[in-house]
Structures are given as structure tokens and as C-alpha cells.
Amino acid sequence: MPNRSRLTEFAGLPVVEFTGWDTLRDDFGLAMYWARNRREPHTGHPRRYDRLFEAVAAPGSVAWRLRMESPSYGSGSNSPIETLGQYLDRFTEFVAPAEVAALIVGSMEGDAEAMPSDEVRDRLIGLAPKLTAVRSLFFGEILQEENEISWIEHGDLAPLLAAFPSLEAFTVRGGSAGLRLRIAEHRALRSLTVQSGALRPEVVRDVCASVLPGLERLELWPGSREYGGDSTPEDLSPVLSGTAFPRLRHLGLRNAEGVDDWIPALAGAPVLPSLATLDLSLGTLTDEGARVLLDAPAFRALKRLDLHHHYLSEETAERVRAEFTRAGVEVDVSGPQEADVDEYDGVRHVHRYSAVSE
Template sequence: MAIYDHMAEFHGLPISDCEDFLDGGPVDPASLPAPGAVAWRLRVDPFEESAGPPDVPEEWAGWGEWRKRFARFLDAVDPGGVRALVVGEWGEAYETDAGEPIEAIVEARGRLASLRAVFVGDIVMEEAEISWIQQGRVTDLLAAFPALEELGARGGSELRFEEVRHAGLRRLVVETGGMPAGAVRGVAGSEFPALAHLDLWLGTPNYGGDASVDDLAPILSGERLPALRHLALRNSEIQDAVCAAVASAPVVARLDSLDLSMGVLTDEGASALLTGQPLTHLRRLDLSHNYLSEEMRARLRETLEPAGVELTVDAGGAKGDERWRFVAVGE
């Protein structure tokens, strides 16, 4: 499985691309959507020379193309009304990290008074494989925007997530083919009193996913996540060990939904779930893309579905014998 399509919506808003009005001459604001009605996606194509604005301000000298485009965007719309930003390709993402777009957004924080959501790295396979995307220190966005409610990032290479305390964040998604242990520990060590939705793609050591179950312990205790209702720890090569830890994790008792999909899940991990704490309070449990026997799938259905749990337990594209077991999204 790979990511072939760009996001169509973000933060509950349809996404609007900016290329059409950023590559030409003067912009008529009346022709654009209301600033807060859409999530604005800014991207550059590193293999096409942008026409750009006819007159480049002197202060733009030395700026990268994404930063120039962002500056023009801020002049074209009312930035004070912008609620959501999506960072697409900022250059050759396998060679250049996301530092420039992150820095540009942070520097504009005084103009982005209504910003509530940022996604860094809406980049599909044809632009850069997920594990080749050079990320950055995404926690700079949390430090700059105390009212931010949603943060997303795609790509694990050079991903840095420091321990922070953020009172407003409600949704955090990190999509990787390999999430560095340091970044996992940063998330786990952070205090997010309002966070309701946490989704981590842990990945494989082949692409930098070197976290252990011990690194997840603060998340599984739930002590720093009192509002958490959805937990996803997925796309992991150590999915059996993750499931064994989840089976006795205090945080599970107050979840509405649990996602352990996309990983190398075998009967060992599923058995740990069935013999651990009850999961019948969950509304949804996603175990798709698994390497389970038909007997184990039947046991899961017989145990959970009569209690009203919406269970997804199909193989979901996982194939092969134990010599060829892979996470759903790797390279």
C-alpha cells in the first residue's frame, strides 16, 4: 500500500489549492473562498519553473519558492481569517527538509490569529515515498500557536518532536514508514490535556522506526492524556508486542475506538488482546491488514461483535507467509 492521492479535506474543511492564483498577476480577493471556509494547500513543483509574481520584492531575495508563494498567499487573502493550512511539496522533499515552511508559518503567527490546524507533508508517492520525506521540528508549530487544535505530519526522516505541553491540541496524527524512537518519546512525554485523537504510524526499523514498546509506556498509561478517546498505534513491525502492551494498558478503559491496523499482527498479538482486559466497551476496533488465521478472526468476531463492537479484521491486503510479512506503508 502507498499514498497515491492528496488530501481532499482537513480539519473538517475542503482543501483549496493556491497554484491557480499564486502563479499569475494581481489577485482579486473577491474571486477566492472566504479565508476560513477552506483549508489552504500550498505546494511547489520542484521540476517546473514557476512563473511566479511579475515583480519580486527585494526582501524575498534568497527565499525558497515555497516561502515566496506563502508570502504572496498572505497578501492575497485575509490571513487573520485562515483556519487551516496544508503544506504540500516544498521542494525535492527527499533532499530538503520541512524547515522552511515550518519557519515561515511560525514567523507569520502574528498574522494568523485564527489558525487552528496545520498539516506538514501532504506529499504522495509520485512526489516522494513516505520514508524519503525529510521532515522537521514540527513542535515549533505548537510552541508558536497555543490555540492550535490539530497537527499532522507525514514522513519520518529527520522528524523531530520534542516534549511539550499544549493545552489546546485535540488531534495529532503522525504518518511514517518509520517513526524515530526520539520522536515517539517526545510525543509520549508531552502533556496534552485536551487531546482526544492520537494516531501514530510507527513503521519499520528499515526506515528508521526504531521505537520499542517501552517508549510508548507514557501513552499507554494515559496519565498525560486525560481526554483521549481514540488511540491508533499502527503500521508497526512490532504489532504483536504493541498489542500485548495494549492488553493491560490503563488508557484503554476510557477509549471509544482503538486502531491497531496496518502492522505485522499475528495470532500471538490477537490472543494477547483477547486474554487481556475486556475490549467490549469499544465502539470500534480496527485490526485490518493482519496476518491472522481464520480461526483467530472467528474468535475475535465471536467475542467482540455480540457486544456491539464494530470490528474490522480483514487481511486488508496483507499477504504471504511469515518470511514475507510487511507493514502496510513502508518505503
């Protein structure tokens, strides 16, 4: 699933992590402790950093991951030797900032649960005049093992996009409670993705009210109602009407616990004929939603329909695959899931979960 492993490629570039001093100290400290106590060299430490050095020599050839880990107890010291500000300053000192094209921002200061999102945002804004070539930015690449997606907190990220007027693709993960993303105007942005375990209606309305005349790809993760992801098609109506983003060609409503409820609104939406691809993957699609997909001719004008990770019956999945393929639509119905069924107080309960949830 998307939040269970780190990206190895971003914006079409291989990812290289800018290693923090604390991680380097731990790596070499472990190797020396091992040699002293075991009386032999460690086979895996210290790690080789050739790829990092190659990337420093050609900063635009990779996507840079910025991430800080807590010092490991027992490898010399568990006190950090580098602050967030020092780490970011060192990055722009050793990596020519004007050549950096893509950035991934992961957990900082080794504590993803308390990621200082506003501080990281503000420091990136301060560095933006140096990072003039950045075209793709992923803010909040935090794994499930570090923090549940619905617990990742962000504030207002619109100022971050304003600081990078040449940015073409922006992805944010998390921000169930405080995220705001009403972008006054950004003429360069082509792709916007909001990955959430529970996308609040206010955020959806923020996005719809943003002035993004060049936007071609929009991906939203409605998530779970239980955690506050109670956005509805009405909240997205400016997008569905085709008026918000006239150049939109890809729409993703992924990781939606109630994806069946979105499909009837999509079936009659004026935006649908202008879309090339529709992504309803990672959600809880059932035969009920699939029947609307099959009955509405407008869906057959798509070039691609992604439904992977679903709760379709085998018969319905095969019918969807056959009919859309026959219509010339590339369709993905992989990843069938089984619902959890239990019974208490004489009532049968069926539970279906989106792919990225708690």
C-alpha cells in the same frame, strides 16, 4: 493507502490548493503550445479556477493546501518565477489570513526529496501572527510518488506548534531521522498524529514528555524496524500508564510492522479502560496478536477497534468479527493481506509488510 493520494477533505472542510504562479504559467503555456502546434484548443487546459476564486472569497470555508510544483519543461520555461517566500507572501496577500481555519503543507519548491522543511517551518512561524484562526495543520502531505515516507526529513517541529497556541489538531508525515517533537506546553491541542515509515524511540519519548493537558486523540505510526522504527511499548509507557494524557480517548498505533508485540502491553495498560477507540490498522497483525485481543476482556470495553489491513487467517478474522460485534464493539477486519513466502539456503522466510512502506 494514506500517502498515495492527496486529501480531498481535511478538518471537515473541502481542500482547495493555492495555485503557484509556475503552475498557472505551465497550464496556460501548455494550452497555447497545443493550440499553435495542433491547430485546435486543448480540451483540458487551461483548467478552470472557479473553485479557487470561490475559496478566496470565503477563506474559512475550505482547508488550504500550500504546494509548489517545479515548472514543466516545454511549457514555456523550466525556470521558476516564484520563490517559496514569494509564494507564501502571495497566499496571505490574496487569502485573508485571519479567516484561514485549516492548512495542509505539501511539497515545496517542486522537490519533495529536498523539501526545505526547516525553512517552511520558519516561514510559517513568521506568518503565524496573521494566521490567527488556524485550528488544524498538516505538515508534510507528500505522496509516495513524490518521496518515500521514510525519506521525508524534518527537524524540530515543537516551535511550529508554539507559534500557533490555538491549534487543536496537528499532523506530520515523515521525519524518520531528525524529527523532534517535545512540546513544552500546548493547552489547546486535542489531536496529534505522527505518520512515519520508521518512528524512532526518541520521537515517541518526545511525545510522551510533551505537556498536552487537552489531548484526546494520539496516533503514532511505528513503521518498519529495518528503517529505524524500533520504538517499543516501554517508550510509550507514560501514555500506556494513563498519566501522560489523562483526557485521551483515542489511541492509534498504525502502520506497525510489529503490531503483535504491542498488543500484550495494551492488554494490561491502565489507559485501556479510558479509551473509546483503538486503531491498530495498516500493520502486520497476525493470529498471534489476535489471540491476545480475544483473550483480554479489557478490549471488549472499547466502542471501536480498527484492524483493517491485517494478516489474519480467514477463521481468526471471522472469530474476531463475531466476538467483538457480540460484545457491542464496532470492529473493522477488512483488507486481509497475504504474506510473501520464499526459501533460500533451505530456510523458509515469511515476509509481512505494513501498508505504508518501501
